[in-house]
Amino acid sequence: MNFVPPQGPPQTSAPKLYPILGEENIRKLLYFHYKNLSESEIKNLFPQEEEQIKISADKNADFFIQVLGGPPYFSQKYGAPMMRARHLKFPITYQARNVWLDCFFRAIEQLKKELGEDSGFTKEIEDSFKDFLRSFSEWMVNTQ
Ligand code: HEM
Numbered sequence: 674m675n676f677v678p679p680q681g682p683p684q685t686s687a688p689k690l691y692p693i694l695g696e697e698n699i700r701k702l703l704y705f706h707y708k709n710l711s712e713s714e715i716k717n718l719f720p721q722e723e724e725q726i727k728i729s730a731d732k733n734a735d736f737f738i739q740v741l742g743g744p745p746y747f748s749q750k751y752g753a754p755m756m757r758a759r760h761l762k763f764p765i766t767y768q769a770r771n772v773w774l775d776c777f778f779r780a781i782e783q784l785k786k787e788l789g790e791d792s793g794f795t796k797e798i799e800d801s802f803k804d805f806l807r808s809f810s811e812w813m814v815n816t817q
Pocket of ligand 1: 763
């Protein structure tokens with residue numbers, strides 16, 4: 674059977690988290706995520722050396738800052754996002770996507786611990802951010 678990729682980008686849009694978290698915390702979140710990835714069962718797809726982890730985390734953070742309502746760093750530095758196209762050179766299965774998502778959700782927990790109670794990062798915003806991550810990451814799946 675041929676693999677049928679998801680049709681078009683997800684409809685779920687990212688919540689405007691930038692005003693709540695700010696740039697530094699979004700960078701921290703992506704650092705946690707990349708650190709988790711580097712120790713995960715899909716680590717071979719990702720950098721494992723500390724300096725490279727930081728570089729990839731920062732590039733990813735540029736994208737997330739942009740979609741979460743901050744300055745368009747990613748487009749300014751690297752051009753049109755074209756995220757699905759940028760991922761085509763990596764074989765991404767549903768299973769790998771689930772591991773990726775798990776690394777991200779754990780990064781959210783790690784960040785929340787640092788933020789404390791009154792950060793404005795409410796359960797509602799967290800849920801909508803997770804919905805965005807679920808649908809957007811599904812769009813990256815390109816291999817059965
Ligand atoms: C919400 C979903 C995702 C977003 C927003 C995202 C974002 C990005 C960005 C901005 C880059 C850098 C692109 C570039 O170098 O030009 C990247 C690279 C990459 N992504 Fe994703 N990604 C997502 C999901 C995934 C998933 C599910 C996988 C695999 C399981 C994956 C694997 C990779 C790999 C292997 C790279 C290149 C290595 C590196 O991180 O430097 N991504 N991603």
